[in-house]
Amino acid sequence: QKEVEQDPGPLSVPEGAIVSLNCTYSNSAFQYFMWYRQYSRKGPELLMYTYSSGNKEDGRFTAQVDKSSKYISLFIRDSQPSDSATYLCAMSARGGRRALTFGSGTRLQVQP
Amino acid sequence: NAGVMQNPRHLVRRRGQEARLRCSPMKGHSHVYWYRQLPEEGLKFMVYLQKENIIDESGMPKERFSAEFPKEGPSILRIQQVVRGDSAAYFCASSGTGDHQETQYFGPGTRLLVL
Numbered sequence: 137q138k139e140v141e142q143d144p145g146p147l148s149v150p151e152g153a154i155v156s157l158n159c160t161y162s163n164s165a166f167q168y169f170m171w172y173r174q175y176s177r178k179g180p181e182l183l184m185y186t187y188s189s190g191n192k193e194d195g196r197f198t199a200q201v202d203k204s205s206k207y208i209s210l211f212i213r214d215s216q217p218s219d220s221a222t223y224l225c226a227m228s229a230r231g232g233r234r235a236l237t238f239g240s241g242t243r244l245q246v247q248p
Numbered sequence: 249n250a251g252v253m254q255n256p257r258h259l260v261r262r263r264g265q266e267a268r269l270r271c272s273p274m275k276g277h278s279h280v281y282w283y284r285q286l287p288e289e290g291l292k293f294m295v296y297l298q299k300e301n302i303i304d305e306s307g308m309p310k311e312r313f314s315a316e317f318p319k320e321g322p323s324i325l326r327i328q329q330v331v332r333g334d335s336a337a338y339f340c341a342s343s344g345t346g347d348h349q350e351t352q353y354f355g356p357g358t359r360l361l362v363l
Contacts, residue, residue: 241290
């Protein structure tokens with residue numbers, strides 16, 4: 137079983153829809169949670185960063201962390217064709233080891 | 249404010265040759281991480297370095313792979329005697345210190361093709 141599970145998609149939605157992306161994880165040591173966006177043949181771009189449980193909002197993006205369920209989500213409001221990309225969740229444990237553990241990514245296609 | 253820089257962006261090697269991948273972290277960052285992304289897979293951690301020190305190399309294959317981050321100059325990931333299975337995208341990330349030391353910013357990657 138992978139430490140971080142993420143539905144690979146592809147997920148296809150019409151422009152303007154609300155998108156929900158999710159990851160589950162098994163390692164209770166994870167404390168830091170991130171979402172990255174990766175366009176084809178580009179490097180990952182940091183979208184959201186949260187520590188521990190709770191919500192964080194930034195423009196059209198909202199990140200949620202539920203540590204009791206080991207479940208994190210990214211919501212995208214008013215989705216745009218330019219949001220079409222692969223979305224990667226990532227997490228790390230506190231302390232000296234700061235390697236990120238990534239999900240396999242969800243491919244999102246927003247149809248104009 | 250330049251981001252993480254990697255070169256070359258594309259690298260072609262024949263089996264048995266050596267590959268050297270370079271990474272310059274963001275200005276002010278002293279922590280460097282290397283990740284590998286195989287086709288249709290997520291990123292896998294390889295190694296974490298600070299200047300002149302390897303902090304965590306738990307994701308690095310035991311044979312043929314090495315990494316360094318000298319006092320001066322970029323971090324280098326070296327792959328000796330490359331094999332076809334080494335073909336992948338290699339990404340470097342960097343982070344700073346303080347409250348957001350866990351936040352890693354990625355470079356554009358080096359795509360290695362082994363013929």
